[in-house]
Amino acid sequence: MTESITKEKALEILKTVMDPELHKDLVSLNMIQDLQVNDGKVQFTIELTTPACPLKNKIEGDARKAFEGVPGVKEVEIKMSAKVTQSQQMSEQIDLNIKNIVAVASGKGGVGKSTVAVNLAIALAQTGAKVGIMDADIYGPNVPTMMGVSELPQPRNKKLVPAENYQVKIISIGFLVKMGQPLIWRGPLLHSTIRQFLVDVDWGDLDYLVVDLPPGTGDVQLSLAQHIPVTCGVMVTTPQKVSLEDASRGIEMFNKLNIPIAGVVENMGPMILPDGSKLDVFGEGGGEAMANVYGLPFIGRIPLDPEIRKNGDIGQPIIIAEPQSKPAMVFNELACEVAAFISQMNHKE
């Protein structure tokens, strides 16, 4: 049987190719975009940190060489492009007093993205930071329910005033639509609403704004993330294969937008039963393995726990309702990881 080349194998190979200036591999540096492997043909784009990269030819040559003699590789097609930092461009366009925007995303619905966003926001606020959460999930804006708020205060000075609970300021698309009433969000309406959520909301000064993106990695999510000056992303997945495949598309979405990823979170891992044994529902470890393949930090494994659902439903996130529980501790560590990632990023700039 002849060996065939897979996307995972191609990524492993690209991980051996170093950027000669940054002394890190191209995958960890998020320089590999649009990787495709079909019938022995490997295609990808190398995105350079600066358009006038003097080492462009060397990087391309090294990447090509890495595939030489690899079984199953028939052809290698490399495109070179240059990075434009979306968030930098946009911050200049909108005058914001928000220091850092963290976008929480998932490849598909129901994996616990909002749960992670809400608990992350509260954990960050509990460290003393000024925090807001923007619920941009047009398909299921459930942040208000999870945060225990149902309406916005009266506007002030022609600006929307966010609701507030657990020291977190809250804005949600859910405040604009009646419960259970579907609303078709066409692109321009969605974008103007999101922009309004940034510009026309009296956020005050914020250290962190956590954004709960709609699930998925299609055009809606892509253009939404493009309309917000995102500092970094957090990818939420469950451990099972289908969810992981969707999550890897999510990682590629962030890469396409040049948004650095603070890490991957695996939610709904094995449930810990009262006798200490584990009940495996969706599996375990898939999120961490995926993070490793993409050279990303793995920043949290949250077990499946009925208390998370119960407390979410009554507007008391687990980090508030049961601060000593295992999931609450994981959320605290997750918040530390995200904050550390951002401070390292800001340090580099």
Ligand SMILES: Nc1ncnc2c1ncn2[C@@H]1O[C@H](COP(=O)(O)OP(=O)(O)OP(=O)(O)O)[C@@H](O)[C@H]1O
């Ligand atoms: N680790 C967990 N253990 C038990 N229940 C959980 C866990 N994580 C999330 N849930 C529950 O699963 C449901 C879906 O979670 P959540 O709304 O956070 O997911 P989502 O990915 O944001 O979904 P959507 O696609 O609707 O945006 C909620 O009822 C939530 O309380």
